[in-house]
Amino acid sequence: MQAIILAAGLGKRLGNLTQNNTKCMVEIHGKTLIERSLDNLSEAGISRVILVIGYEGQKVIDLLGNSYANMELVYVENPIYNKTNNIYSLYLAKDYLTDRDTILLESDLIYDAEILNKLIAADAPNLAVVAKYESWMDGTVVTLDENNNILNFIPKTHFDYQQLHNYYKTVNIYKLSKDFSSSHYVPFLEAYCKALGHNEYYEQVLRVITLLENSDLKAYKIDTEKWYEIDDIQDYNNAETVFAPASEKLKMIQARYGGYWRFPYLKDFCYLVNPYFPGIKMENEIKAYFHALxxxxxxxxxVQNLLAARMFDCPQDQIVVGNGAAELINALSSVLKGKVGIINPSFNEYAERFEALGLETFVPGNEHFSYSLSDLKSFSQSVEQLLLINPDNPSGHFIPVNEVLELAQFLADANKKLILDESFIDFSSEGPKNTLIKEEVLMAYPNLIIIKSISKSYGVPGFRLGVLTCSDLNLMKKVKSKISIWNVNSFGEFFMQIFEKYRKDYFKACNTISTERDRFYTLLNNIEYLRVIPSQANYFLCELVNGQSSSELTEKLLVEHDLFIKDLKGKKGFENKEYIRIAVRDGKDNDFIVDILKNRVW
Incomplete structure (x- = not known):
């Protein structure tokens, strides 16, 4: 069996990466795309590779020569690569298509070798590799029947987003038999080029063939196998992450800080989101107004503050909406004065933003990183304001509401402020009832500043919403002066506008995740090398007690199972100990990670 690789294009959208260089010569982690593809073809037992070259083609020849990994290399030149599309490049190689069974692929692909191995081993003689359509994909898609026959090739110009659930993206890897090429593909290729010219794509010919009663072309569906088509700089960046060496993959995933919809295979147990809210009905209402928003x-x-005041049942002048809690923490740090007391380990954003004010840290001296009201009162003696994350992040430790109020009064008597982060309080056993964002509480304790991220418990991190509340109107005026007038987008605004209709659903979702958390805790406790700390949030702090590094476990889970957890190596408060944090997801995902952790020998 042979392979034909189309490698004549300019690759203009890759910018400097293809300046004076062809697309297939772009390197991913030190190796060119063409070399990666040839390695895969060699592993699959291919004996001859025909490369159709054009732009900077001599550089491809200089790199590869006439053979590679025991495969014969044959070059076909497309001299008018800048005036034609890939249909003409394939047309130039048509005589090779009718000579042997062929793997046809494009040069801008990076893909797992097992795709080729499985494709060649498959019984059907003529196959197009396809993958379920995902948000990061672009280009030609196909629809299939129940027997994986290709019903239609659909170009970008005919793409219908209402039909996403029916679409499969062509991976641009094909297995074509000699007979199929001779009787179907090449005759239609010649006719198509003669009738419509050379500025088309070879998939158009396949589209015509599928209209025949017996086209003999089927789809080969892949699932977990990884691949990426590199057309532009973003594709390049994503492919670098997907195909990162084991030693670099964790670092690259961590550095993205989200955007993981581009990697649909990844199970994210690192970032903390409610999987049970919003529900389908609320999602559909938001979709219905998408165009206007x-x-x-x-x-x-x-107006944003007015909506938040209604959502949280407090006066408008005592609340401000932020582009996530992070914006509000930053704004607050610029108006506070005096040293801040922080309990370590903690959420890094506070320490980083409050550092200029002066920090005093307290690390609980017990294995659960728990602390009492008495501990907090004692610690507060040396600071002007105390930060309390309740439930704490990352320990999940929870101080009862009555004790928080007692602490607020204690600090008020000393003319000190209590900064209370309630981002995870709705996950606690009493759920949203535990919040202190209430008019009577705020009025009674003007020294109380409450910050709440809406991303976590409300399940909408993409909307970037958070609130800060306080009855000290002078402080609120200063904080609001640090916030842009248009800091929240229309989707976040609309979410707050319609939330009241779904409040009962939200309470139910919080109760569901609280119940699931308790079940998940029991399962994690059965893993002998984990010491799981009880939590009132939607995550668990776990110590590794088998001598393994937290970074090593985190890396193995990501590389071997596409599971992403939070490695707490180097976090203040965990010195010389190995800790991880595991988010609570839905029951199916939680069972999956437990199975991996329990049945693997680490």
Whole structure:
């Protein structure tokens, strides 16, 4: 069996990466795309490779020569590569197509070798490799029948997003038999080029063939196998992450800080989100107004604050909406004065933003990283304001509401502030009932500043919402002066506008995740090398007690199972100990990670 690789294009969208260089010569982690593809073809037992070259083709020849890994290399030149599309490149190699069974592929692909191995081993003689359509994909898609026959090739111009659930993306790897090429593909290729010219794509010929009663072309569906088509700089960046060496993959995933919809195979147990809210009905309402929300300006900050005041049942002048809690933490840090007391280990954003104010840290001296009201009162003696994350992050430790109020009064008597982060409080056993964002509480304790991320418990991190509340109107005025008038987009605004209709659903979702957390805790406790710390949040702090490094376990889970957990190596408060944090997801995902952790020998 032979292979034909189309490698004549300019690759303009890759910018400097293809300046004076062809696309297949772009390197991913030190190796060119063409060399990676040839390695895979050699492993699959291919004996001859025909490369159709054009732009900077001599550089390909200089790199590869006339053979590679025991495969014969044959070059076909497309002299008008800048005036034609890939249909003409394949047309130039048509005589090779009718000579042997062929693997046809494009040069801008990076893919797992097992795709070729499975494709060649498959019984059907003529196959197009396809994958279920995902958000990062672009280009030609196909629809299939129940027997994986290709019903239609659909170009980008005919793409219908209402039909996403029916679409499969062509991976641009094909297995074509000599007979199929001779009787079907090449005759249609010649006729198509003669009738419509050379500025088309070879998939168009396959599209015509599928209209025949017996086209003999089927789809070969892949699932977990990884691949990426590299057309532009973003594709390149994503492919670097997907195909990162084991030693670099964790670092590259961590450095993205989200955007993991581009990697649908990844199970994210690192970032903390409610998997049970919003529900389908609320999602559909947001979708129904998508065009208006996208095409029109959001309201200014005063209206956003009004919506938040209604959502949280407090006065408008005592609340401000942020682009996530992070914006509010930053704004607050610029108006506070005096040393801040922080309990370590903690959420890094606070330490980083409050560092200029001066920090005093307290590390609980017990294995659960728990602390009492008495501990907090004692610690607060040396600071002007105390930060309390309740439940704590990453320990999940929870201080009862009555004790938090006692602490607030204690600090008020000393003319000190309590900064209370309630981002995870709705996950606690009493759920949203535990919140202190209430008008009577805020009025009674003007020294109380409450910050709440809406991303975590409300399940909408993409909307970037958070609130800060306080009855000290002078402080609120200063904080609001640090916030842009258009800091929240229309989708976040609309979420707050319609939330009241779904409040009962939200309470139910919080109760569901609380129940699932308790079940998950029991399962994790059965893993002998984990010491799981009880939590009132949607995550568990776990110590590794088998002598293994937390970074090593985190890396293995990612590389071998596409599971992403939080490695706490180097976090203040965990010196010389190995800790990880595992988020609570839905029951199916939680069972999956437990199975991996329990049945693997680490």
């Amino acid at each position: 996208m095409s029109e300006y959001p309201s200014g900050l005063n």
